[in-house]
Amino acid sequence: MFETKEMFSKACEYGIRAMLHIARTSKEGTRVGIREIAKAIDSPEPFMAKILQDLSRKGLVLSIKGPNGGFYMDEIHLKISLAEIVTAIDGDQLFNGCGLGLKACNERKPCPIHYEFKAIRTNLKAMLQATALEDFKESLEKGLFHLKRG
């Protein structure tokens, strides 16, 4: 009937993968264009453009227009955590919201799964906060991981 709900939105999945790709290719003066990014991570090009433009507006990635333009990062951007990317694209409901969607859910007026869920969320957030783009740079360069769909 419904089926297949994932942790992150498609936009967020593409966003994380694109950021990892840019981190991998980002060296001194190297920029990578949307076409190449989309090809590298196997995502729909115009949708990818929208997501990256959003991330660029929010300062998570740098870009310049024109020939030899494209997206790139400096040392500071490599320290961006997965949590920051997720928050920028999907918001913070995954980390802070009530599992049952109850607005008024809090310590004083908890939903049934409040305490169990809080632990999971905290855990998830901690993991994503502790994981920065640069942590993957080397292993991505060595080809130990893949970023393609299929």
Next chain:
Amino acid sequence: MFETKEMFSKACEYGIRAMLHIARTSKEGTRVGIREIAKAIDSPEPFMAKILQDLSRKGLVLSIKGPNGGFYMDEIHLKISLAEIVTAIDGDQLFNGCGLGLKACNERKPCPIHYEFKAIRTNLKAMLQATALEDFKESLEKGLFHLKRG
């Protein structure tokens, strides 16, 4: 731009809340109708009907038509875990899927966050599997938790 992605779908949130309400009101020979359920958990009535009919078809809850009809549970249903409800409505991607949406992601060909993510998923699944409807019955009857939106 996008914002506010939650862990479960709306259908799943309503489904869990409705199941908790039925568990709470379900005593010998007591049935509860869709109208009352929707009111109790503050969900859209016709949408609630669709979700419950789906759960009923899948055997997670019992129902009978006609006067004094409605939804109810027996002892066995009270042992249903939150994981079973989530899987029935949202599927198992949350527990088994790749965080970055990569179909080919596995131990041999892992995505960058594969290992970190696996731990979270396992944790989440374990928590939801370990939590059954009957675990909330008493505290719900005592009014210690709430199931309303606002």
Next chain:
DNA sequence: ATAAATAAAGACAAAAAAGTCTTTTATTTT
């Protein structure tokens, strides 16, 4: 038997997410 109550089923509508296309703007190269 008939009427009333209720879930089941399925068509329909609205909103949100995902994806595409076109035009504009900025930059570089010639």
Next chain:
DNA sequence: AAAATAAAAGACTTTTTTGTCTTTATTTAT
């Protein structure tokens, strides 16, 4: 300056999810 390249912006389309409405089937009470 002009042409080419690439991101930015925004309108548009499609698909999925959420939500609504109407009709049908089943059960109970009268």
